[in-house]
Amino acid sequence: MKTVRWGVLGNAKFARDHMAPAIHMAENAELVALGTSKPGSVAGWDFCPSLQQVSYADLLADPTIDAVYIPLPNHLHVEWTLKAVAAGKHVLTEKPISMTAPEIDQLIAARDASGLLVAEAYMIVHHPQWIRARELVQGGAIGKLKHVDAFFSYNNEDEPGNIRNRPETGGGGIRDIGVYTYGSARFVTGAEATDLSCRMIRENGVDVWAEVDAILEGPLGRATYTAMTSMRLQNRQEVTFHGDKGLLKVANGPFNANLFAEARIELHNGQTVTSERWPSANHYKLQVENFGRTVRTGAAYPCPLEFTVGTQKMIDAAFAVAREISL
CATH class of the missing domain: 3.30.360.10 (Dihydrodipicolinate Reductase; domain 2)
Known part of the structure; x- marks a missing residue:
């Protein structure tokens, strides 16, 4: 099966401690890049020695990256999710994926128009x-x-x-x-x-x-x-x-x-x-594997945006x- 190559957009502590290690451990997933606005900020990412540190723009422009995980502050989630979709990436964005329910309608429209998987990182x-x-x-x-x-x-x-x-x-x-x-x-x-x-x-x-x-x-x-x-x-x-x-x-x-x-x-x-x-x-690892399975095979994703909008x-x-x- 095709390995899904991941980039993380933002050097958040939660990403370093939980989601990035889960991506690194997950089957058919490879963590390849960290997008950060602060050069030299990869301390704490030693679990993935081959990780590349790049800018946000370079991460989204990299054609070898299939999927992006976004752990930015809440008010930036919709903006950067839409940017990642526009760049042709599948996107898993930390919860809450939006500040209000109507914003999720934009994400559903972008998902449907692109054919990409866009989901909230609702791991439970x-x-x-x-x-x-x-x-x-x-x-x-x-x-x-x-x-x-x-x-x-x-x-x-x-x-x-x-x-x-x-x-x-x-x-x-x-x-x-x-x-x-x-x-x-x-x-x-x-x-x-x-x-x-x-x-x-x-x-x-x-x-x-x-x-x-x-x-x-x-x-x-x-x-x-x-x-x-x-x-x-x-x-x-x-x-x-x-x-x-x-x-x-x-x-x-x-x-x-x-x-x-x-x-x-x-x-x-x-x-x-x-x-x-x-x-x-490990629900973080299981989430990454389910996300990758949907990307690779088109299998139904356990937590689609239609569920997210209800919450x-x-x-x-x-x-x-x-x-x-x-x-």
Whole structure:
């Protein structure tokens, strides 16, 4: 099979620590170039000794590069995704791929016109724990779904310069981690949110605490939904799908599998608890391999832009109806 040759557009810490090593490890993928605006900034990329350091323009102009991964600040995602598509590259852009849902329509149009693969780097749907959670919930393992609650928090209060704490770079907790609490519920249930309300705390123009309540409506019927995101609380990650006959917890490391904690799901039926674990699955690597498979064979991609736009609509709705509070 043809090896997909990758370039990374931007020397982001997340790219160095996670996605670039995943590209380097993935089957039928080769990491060949880093596009950077700062010469000599390849420190920390020793895992790929053959990596070329080039400018953004030279990376996009290189005809030997097939695909580009974009980990730039949020407000630059759409601009550089469109530039990469115009240069003839397949594109995997870090989440959120846009600041608003209508912007994704531009990306869908560019994708369809070019025949290239354009996708958001929403890695959790590639992980077997989430695929299994969807199978169990949609297969009736917890009976009729009644409620979903999701929680994702960390504390970066002591990092005022972090792009997540800066409004001009599209920062805030919802854009950074709401994509997980909102998107994971949509992925597992196949539902969309209605009757959405939001309470929010802002600091320096960005949301640092947000609680969303909604109704999920989809093929499993109607269920209540609550999601909490915060950049000012101790680390916590958990999603629970609660039915009338049981509940499913994706509670150990649902969003940072095997980094935050070992990936595990727990199925509770009465007094019986069964669990499944995935101690070695790397969702970043699986994402790259699925992306490459679609590029090479035309296989359906697990997370198309049509899914992404649904999550972004929830994000947009949360901001639109948010009621600011203080604690």
